[in-house]
Amino acid sequence: MDKPSPTMERDEPSATSHRSSERPTLKTIAFMTGLGITTVSRALKDAPDIGADTKERVRLVAKQIGYRPNRAGVRLRTGKTNVISLILNTHEEIMGITSNMVYGISEILADTQYHLVVTPYAHSNDPMEPVRYVLETGSADGVIISRTEPDDPRVRYLIEHDFPFATHGRTDMGLVHPFHDFDNAAFAQRSVERLAQKGRKRLALLAPPVGLTYYTHMMGGFSNAIHDLGLDAVPLSGIDIDRALIDIKAGTERIMRARGRPDGIVCGSGASAIAVVAGIEAAGLVLGRDVDICSKQSTAILPWFRPEISVFNEDVREAGRELARAVLGHIEGRDPATLQSLMDPR
Secondary structure, X not given: OOOOOHHHHOOOOOHHHHHXXXXXXXXXXXXXXXXXHHHHHXXXXXXXXXXXXXXXXXXXXXXXXXOOOOHHHHHHHHOOOOEEEEEEEOHHHHOOOHHHHHHHHHXXXXXXXXXXXXXXXXXXXXXXXXXXXXXXHOOOOXXXXXXXXXXXXXXXXXXXXXXOEEXXXXXXXXXXXXXXXXXXXXXXXXXXXXXXXXXXXXXXXXXXXXXXXXXXXXXXXXXXXXXXHOOEXXXXXXXXXXXXXXXXXXXXXXXXXXXXXXXXXXXXXHHHHHHHHHHHHHOOOOEOOOXXXXXXXXXXXXXXXXXXXXXXXXXXXXXXXXXXXXXXXXXXXXXHHHOEEEEOOO
């Protein structure tokens, strides 16, 4: 038998298989649309001198073939990363915030050249570290931060370095910056009013940690309503919504077994409300009979858990959308005072 020649021993790849194995480029889109590479590039950048029909055709083809710009190349050409960094404390995942916020931000970024990168940091670590890292490495064009403090060093640092950002929460520094926040003062005030309507007279607040801005807002709304309605405030000493759920349960049980216990509790988060209910029931009390709860929730779970709990909803997905719009506006150079929003409790 004749030995096969070298050209018979292997199959030459077809033009189709070769093209499908390569990453789509501007040249690919140009070939498929019959346009020049420069026109394709400018269409994808939404250049004003390119017609709307051409832009739509280019974007449709780019989407169909899965085109993604090479970030390294973009950075070399423009100095931009096309990345937005969402810097989140790992505790926020426990509170059910992360996924909904990521969805909201991603919805807004989907129609832009920007990509979202989540940068987590541990609760015990310095919150300045991930912010410094992003700026020093140039790994993003803008950042979103949360868990703001009244005098927040991260905000001061970002403003001093003229770096685009938005905060989930406000500060009290006299510095104008982009933010989105939930009106925690209104939440606490309306929660007290609801509990008062149920005949509750001795109320307690399970608040955020003292150092955060929204502690000040929530405590202010709670205290004002207590004063206005002539009710009594009962301290929940030793626990806040950042504590482990087992500690919140144990602390609630201890307080509910003591003299002068509250008959109404305002909870600053949905997860903490579940632990509070467990503590109430461990103390032998009945929710809705001996004590009532009004809580904030970021996911619609509490009414399924205990229908007796009165709730206000914080739409974290919408918060993500607002934060994305704010940081993009800051990147575009818009006035920070126009990039601020406050969500009303519902």
